[in-house]
Amino acid sequence: MTSATDLTLAGARGALARREISAVELTRTFIGAVEALNPRLNAYITVTPDLALRQAEAADAALGRGEGRALTGIPLAIKDLFCTAGTRTTAASRILGNFVPPYESTVSGNLLRDGAVFLGKANLDEFAMGSSNATSAFGGVENPWKRRDAPEAVLVPGGSSGGSAAAVAARLALGATATDTGGSIRQPAAFCGIAGIKPTYGRCSRFGVVAFASSLDQAGPVARTVEDCAILLGSMAGFDPKDSTSADMPVPDFAAACARGVKGLRIGIPREYRLDGMPAEIEALWRQGMDWLKAEGAELVDISLPHTRYALPTYYIVAPAEASSNLARYDGVRFGLREDGEDLRDLYERTRAAGFGDEVKRRILIGTYVLSAGYYDAYYVKAQQVRTLIKRDFDQAWERVDAILTPATPSAAFGRDDKQDDPVAMYLNDVFTVTANLAGIPGLSVPAGLDAKGLPLGLQVLGRPFDEETVFAVGAALERAAGFDAVPAVRAGA
């Protein structure tokens, strides 16, 4: 047998069910891989080997009794934005420091219900604000992929779910939880050559997920295959009375949808996603994706999403506004870091100055400004109105198409030292992904090819609200056609 770390999640599930490998053996293999590579990649902030082995023992017992569930014995990484009872949860911020939640997020609780094994808490941009993992208070994450012409250069894994994506790509977990507010699942998945889906807003409960921008935040999985993402989402999703925005709808069999094919589907190609200055390789991969779907029997339809160009500036009003409100809770009084002050107000100001990093402070200040008296209508209400127009563009598109195909990112992974000086240049990473958050629709990133330097590039599939099944069907068809089998330079067993 090849190394257990090279199994897909579905493959590992089969091997566990057939008792070809025990959950404890599988978990020990992954713990060894994490011990060997995490000091370099920094994909995990906190590693929980003892907890993982206890969970693996329980999984073996359940399998022995014939009581295996969807994820029994499957080792996963949990983005350190999901509260995990008894395990430190930091949001990659100094201000949460040694916060140990007394409760479990609904999504991670659903995974535990289904028998998953938690290897640890994955690194991320601080409070999920960033596209390169550079803003983590626990240090950046190294992308396990290398440029052919500069194998020594350290590349970013994308963000904010960069630790989750790097861990899965480097075979330090079979899958991982992630969250996506403007592209934080799909952009790192594309940069790390793996799959990731942001489901429809309301599909996964936000209860126990450290809040960034509540009307945009959605949890979803990253994994090495589309089917693995479908299996994970099937466990993570579901109605939760503890989140008032959770959708009270049945969870379909996402994994079954992966085999549907695309025959007869109408696939929209939005002309506004063809950007000036976009690398020719990304344009070529997009065309290749269109050809693949056409060859599988889909019909391509040119569509227009005219407000696309306003999506990022809209996002950078709505998201900071909501963040400035959500992050008001970090005051040094009830939990987290405290810096003493002369009086209560001084305590607040010193605590927040010491506890938040630069990018988080910038966004809180922008959010505070756009919500302040005299500017609320000009900025915040205006952005909410443009958001309506962006959603309307999609609503009109769904009258003509079943899914939409776009590139996932405007570039491949970049160097750790690039783009750090100009916040706006960093924001442009999410140009293709942010519209899905504003409109509340599902979006899947699929690894589809390599650029000339050997770095992975992704394609994105967007779908109607609560129609992840079609998104999975299209994504799986792209995956089959692409036959993406490249592997990163840094990985377990290499």
Next chain:
Amino acid sequence: MSLDTATVRRVASLARIRVEDGDLPRLEAELNGILGWIEQLRAVDTQGIEPMAGGGAQALRMRRDEVTDGGIQGEILANAPDRAGAFFAVPKVVE
């Protein structure tokens, strides 16, 4: 619209984030860079367009107005940076 130093100071104060005087020029430049870029939204005609407040299409549910937990004082206080008995402790507020 462009922020001046006094406005940056006021916004930081509203946000309860201490900013050292030496950091104000850098912050002012960064915030103006972001706000200048956001200005392009002015070009969009939004006359009569309803603002989209939430992320989902459904109306928010109301739950029954009843107590659903309690008796977890220890858990609530477990992460407190400072406490006095069963209370969170803060510096004296009233002289």
